Amino acid sequence: MNTTQRGTGHRVVILGGGYTGMLTAIRLAHRTRRAGVQITLVNPSPRFIERLRLHQVAAGHPLTEHRIPDLLAGTGVAFVQGRATALDPERRVVVLDEEADRLEYDTLVYALGSATDVTRVPGADLHAFTLDGPRSAGFTARVREVAADRGTIAVCGGGLTAVEAAAEIAEAHPGARVTLISRGEPGAMMGAKAQAYMRNALDRLGVTVRTGAGVAKVLPDAVELDDGRTVASDACLWTTGVTVPELAAQAGIAVDEHGLIQVDATLRSVSHPDVHAVGDAAAARMAWGPIHGTCQSGLPTAQYTADAIARLLRGRSVKPFRFGYVHQPVSLGRRDAVIQFTRADDTPRRAYLKGRAAVLYKETISGSPLKLYRYSKRMNVSATLSRGGRATRTPAA
Numbered sequence: 001m002n003t004t005q006r007g008t009g010h011r012v013v014i015l016g017g018g019y020t021g022m023l024t025a026i027r028l029a030h031r032t033r034r035a036g037v038q039i040t041l042v043n044p045s046p047r048f049i050e051r052l053r054l055h056q057v058a059a060g061h062p063l064t065e066h067r068i069p070d071l072l073a074g075t076g077v078a079f080v081q082g083r084a085t086a087l088d089p090e091r092r093v094v095v096l097d098e099e100a101d102r103l104e105y106d107t108l109v110y111a112l113g114s115a116t117d118v119t120r121v122p123g124a125d126l127h128a129f130t131l132d133g134p135r136s137a138g139f140t141a142r143v144r145e146v147a148a149d150r151g152t153i154a155v156c157g158g159g160l161t162a163v164e165a166a167a168e169i170a171e172a173h174p175g176a177r178v179t180l181i182s183r184g185e186p187g188a189m190m191g192a193k194a195q196a197y198m199r200n201a202l203d204r205l206g207v208t209v210r211t212g213a214g215v216a217k218v219l220p221d222a223v224e225l226d227d228g229r230t231v232a233s234d235a236c237l238w239t240t241g242v243t244v245p246e247l248a249a250q251a252g253i254a255v256d257e258h259g260l261i262q263v264d265a266t267l268r269s270v271s272h273p274d275v276h277a278v279g280d281a282a283a284a285r286m287a288w289g290p291i292h293g294t295c296q297s298g299l300p301t302a303q304y305t306a307d308a309i310a311r312l313l314r315g316r317s318v319k320p321f322r323f324g325y326v327h328q329p330v331s332l333g334r335r336d337a338v339i340q341f342t343r344a345d346d347t348p349r350r351a352y353l354k355g356r357a358a359v360l361y362k363e364t365i366s367g368s369p370l371k372l373y374r375y376s377k378r379m380n381v382s383a384t385l386s387r388g389g390r391a392t393r394t395p396a397a
């Protein structure tokens with residue numbers, strides 16, 4: 001047993017100190033402050049990573065350093081720096097760092113998130129950078145070198161992360177040639193007007209958009225497309241597809257075909273109800289369909305789970321989790337952005353925001369998790385206002 005766990009209270013272990021693990025820990029501590037609950041949060045690094053801003057880092061804009069122990073200060077949550085390497089859900093034990101340490105739990109919150117998947121296309125794991133994880137190391141410096149040599153940076157993917165990264169790099173490094181490679185139209189999930197605005201912004205920033213073919217192979221100095229064409233690439237950024245840690249599946253916890261924990265309507269594992277899954281690691285379904293991994297949906301799952309655990313500990317019942325999307329915010333460099341407003345199922349509404357107002361909106365969204373942590377230490381922040389998402393009237397199927 002880890003030294004942080006001495007005591008007799010109910011032990012809650014939270015795996016992962018990303019957006020959702022942090023919120024679950026802070027909010028649960030506030031909700032149970034007089035109940036003697038021991039909360040331990042585990043994360044490999046003491047640094048809190050603002051994933052929503054990683055495209056800014058790629059372009060060379062350094063971020064404020066946030067330390068997890070500082071963010072948890074005053075909450076009573078114990079921080080353990082370590083990597084969960086195995087789980088024994090029958091004995092309720094988490095193994096850290098290949099047996100270097102162990103944590104026992106009564107309730108487990110699984111908040112291990114996701115990472116960019118570089119295994120789907122040959123060469124991506126060898127020659128492409130990512131914005132998150134180990135393959136992000138050195139990308140910012142490489143972008144600077146390539147820009148200085150007037151070389152090409154290939155950004156692979158047509159999602160919002162790809163658009164944000166391409167725009168940010170092109171704006172910060174006008175010397176670089178930035179090529180965005182996407183099988184379909186970039187930002188295809190947005191409405192036609194927001195999409196056109198985005199495309200104009202990419203043109204204005206000098207980003208070459210190549211559509212119509214996907215990436216078949218990443219080479220050291222080029223990207224091969226599946227229609228036979230080749231795009232030169234002095235640095236390749238891979239942004240598409242995600243993968244989740246295999247810990248849950250290896251432990252025999254029921255997962256879906258992507259490795260996400262299968263949860264019931266209250267976000268508890270269908271095979272191990274003392275395991276709650278939040279954020280990108282949970283296969284949560286609403287009546288309108290599956291929730292896809294975003295911070296917008298992840299924070300409400302964390303907020304809900306903290307409240308649900310607090311209620312369960314008091315012997316109270318828990319209502320099903322409900323969530324609906326509100327927006328798709330996309331920055332287009334530091335001075336432009338576009339926000340597509342959406343229906344609950346994330347399909348676009350007519351309304352969208354662009355330009356300066358959208359920049360302010362996007363900045364508010366990107367900074368909101370840290371504000372939410374600060375407020376959640378002291379008060380019961382309203383779910384709808386704080387999380388960017390909203391409750392829907394239709395409960396989970």
Ligand SMILES: Cc1cc2nc3c(=O)[nH]c(=O)nc-3n(C[C@H](O)[C@H](O)[C@H](O)COP(=O)(O)OP(=O)(O)OC[C@H]3O[C@@H](n4cnc5c(N)ncnc54)[C@H](O)[C@@H]3O)c2cc1C
Pocket residue numbers: 015016017018019020021042043044045051052053054055082083084085111112113114131132161245247278279280281293294295296297298329
């Ligand atoms: C570049 C980029 C841009 C994005 N932009 C947006 C956006 O604009 N809007 C939006 O809504 N979403 C965005 N997302 C998605 C959003 O970041 C994720 O949905 C969100 O981070 C999920 O939160 P999480 O807590 O589930 O996972 P994470 O934030 O990934 O946190 C998981 C944590 O678990 C830790 N961990 C992993 N393995 C272990 C282990 N074995 N043991 C212990 N700890 C472990 C990790 O180190 C990490 O700290 C973006 C993602 C990326 C990568």
